[in-house]
Amino acid sequence: MKNQDDHLNHAIIEFYEKLSSWEMAVVKDNGFSLPQVHTVEILGLNGPMRMKELAEKIGVTTGTLTVQIDKMVKAELVQRRAHETDRRSILVELTESGQVMFEEHDKLHMQLTADLTIQFTEAERAQMLDFFKRINKEF
Amino acid sequence: MKNQDDHLNHAIIEFYEKLSSWEMAVVKDNGFSLPQVHTVEILGLNGPMRMKELAEKIGVTTGTLTVQIDKMVKAELVQRRAHETDRRSILVELTESGQVMFEEHDKLHMQLTADLTIQFTEAERAQMLDFFKRINKEF
DNA sequence: TGCATATAGTTCGCCATTCAAACTAATAAT
DNA sequence: ATTATTAGTTTGAATGGCGAACTATATGCA
Structure with missing residues (x-):
């Protein structure tokens, strides 16, 4: 059913746009830049x-990321660590205070998710989770 | 159930991140900047x-948007129009070629949505749509 | 093995983007 | 009427991002 798919598509885009606006608004209030919060979010999750x-996930070149990470190291949000087997590579990880920041930001996300699904039954929420898991796997 | 909600929350964030990366990759290939495509997307949908x-939806100041829209007017993607009742306000709308660009970009989204839900049954897709609609209304 | 090629990350110069503040014009409030 | 608020623009300063040149390490292959 073509039209149905069109609706699903637009509903997804609308959801994406709204989440994006929400993220911007949240970030504006906490003193750090959007790329920094984004980085913390990705490292916290993965x-x-x-x-x-990391550069690929964020969507910037490695040149840009080097500068970005330098700043975040100074701000004590992340630290660099040697890769175990590949000496060309460098691992970036959250510091303790980076982890704290992630958890605080994550709490806001939790609250948002709770608010958005407030009228969902337990079963619906479970089904929603199943849907997202399958979609994410396909991505 | 706390843990379940945590999973749903993280699945949503993961979905958001992936969609975000996808959008970046798609935009890189078509000559226009990400904010421009974003603007076309929003105007096309709404x-x-x-x-x-518009500035609020995109998450920039109006000063930034003025400059952005100036460029897009030059590129013939959008045009300004007087607001019917409030003479301070200005409406921004897609031009014909802006509309074409929206539809082309939208096709890519359609394809993505189709790919992501390829293993979904018709009923599941309908339920997914219902979930998104309810969530978007709550936002 | 040894040499060519590819990959990871950094540095740096240049251009694009963004913000904040000052400003104009129109509207709303008292 | 006067004042306060709101919408949009302009502009100077700060920031962000790209791409090319470079270093160091890893991989491919004759």
Whole structure:
């Protein structure tokens, strides 16, 4: 059913746009830049990561990321660590205070998710989780 | 159930991050900047909009938006139009070629949505749409 | 093995983006 | 009427991002 898919598509985009606006608004209030919060978010969710990988996820060049990470190291949000097997690579990971920042930011996300699904039954929430998991796997 | 909600929360964030990376990659290939595509996307979905409103959705100041829209007017993607009742306000809308660009970009989104939900049954897709609609209304 | 090629990250110069503040014009409030 | 508020623009300063040149390490292959 073509039209139905169109609706689903637009509903997804609308959701994405709204989440994006929400993220901006939240970030504006906490003193750090959006790229910094974004980086903390990614590292918090995925754990330590190589520069290259992180740059791809964020969508910037490694040149840009080097400068970005330098600033974040100064701000004590992240630290660099040698890669165990590949000496060209460098792992970036959250410091303790970076971890704290992640958890605080994550709490806001939790609250948002709770607010958005407030009228969902327990079963619906479970189904929603299943849907997202399957979609994320396909990505 | 606390833990379940945590999973749903993180699945949503993961989805958001992936969509964000996808959008970046798509935009890089088409010659226009990310904010420009973003603007076209918003106007295409929501129709003509005041500068203020648009700035809020995108997450920039109106000063930034003025410059941005100037460029897009030059590129013939959008045009300014007087607001019917409030003479302070200005409506921004897509031009014909802006509309074409929106539809082309939208096709990519459609394809992505189709790919991501390829293993979903018709009923599941319908339920997914219902979930997104309810969440978007709550936002 | 040894040499060519590829990959990871850094540095740096240049251009694009963004913000904040000052400003104009129109509207709303008292 | 006068004052306060709101929408949008302009501009100077700060920031962000890209791409090319460079260093160091790893991989491929004759």
